[in-house]
Amino acid sequence: MENMNGDHMHGMMHNNSAMPPAPAMHHRRMMMHMTFYWGTDALILFTGWPRTSSGMYALALIVVFLLAFLAEFLSHSQLMNPGSANHVTAGLVQTLLHALRVGLAYLVMLAVMSFNGGVFLAAVAGHSLGFLLFGSRAFKKSPAAVPGKTSDLPRPMSC
Template sequence: MYHDHGMEGMASTSQSTNGTSGMHHHKMMMMHMTFFWGINAEILFSRWPGRRGAGMYALALGFVFVLAFLVEWLSHCRLIKPGSSNNVMAGVVQTLLHATRVGLAYLVMLAVMSFNGGVFLVAVAGHTLGFLLFGSRVFKKNTETLFDGNASDLPPMSC
């Protein structure tokens, strides 16, 4: 059996809400379940970028890249000064940063679930550049405090 895995819809019938039988044609979007290449994709939002061309697809890829980059920045930022006198306020800020990071990470995950090869590559590239700039030893001045004495090459996922 041949299955068309394009983004074209299929016609369906339904009954109207007043009980009369009527023919209504709705386009049902087919979701890709394997990686595909192309600019006709839906990423995060219905019909976005859709079939609006290469410019909108590039904008969508840039958006996913920035989201992944921000996840890495939030994972390695030091916005709360050590020894802060107000632990409650520091805890609230830390919790809000954590919620923001998790929300952005879920958005990146949902974008990758579009199964578009370009989206996958820019998500990985965003995480990679973010880690290079904020988490790796390349731009660190003091390597003793990088990982707090852990033998792991990766820092913990916390702000």
């Protein structure tokens, strides 16, 4: 499907009836993918990033991997010693950690919404390695200090 300016629409419905035709405009519109695709031509999180450079694309994949890995670290780590802080301080620290974990998870989700296969695999790999190292029993040396408590944060919701 092609519109009047010669841009390919690739099956997306686009309503140009509200806008008058502008034949003098020759810039290309960035079309958002609605299915998974492979390649380094991606738009991840920010306008113009990672551009068309394969090196920047590799950096973007590493950033997505690290964001997912850090989200898993925060989900499964006990960063505060039980009983070391008063309840108000502990509650504030838990709230800040929760906000950070949720923010990281949303950034990973938005990156995956680029529908780039490499970004999807980087996010899954980051979450998987993070869970293997911090959430699974594979590398646990001893049981948690408080029985049944494995994290400073409430357990992540499961679907």
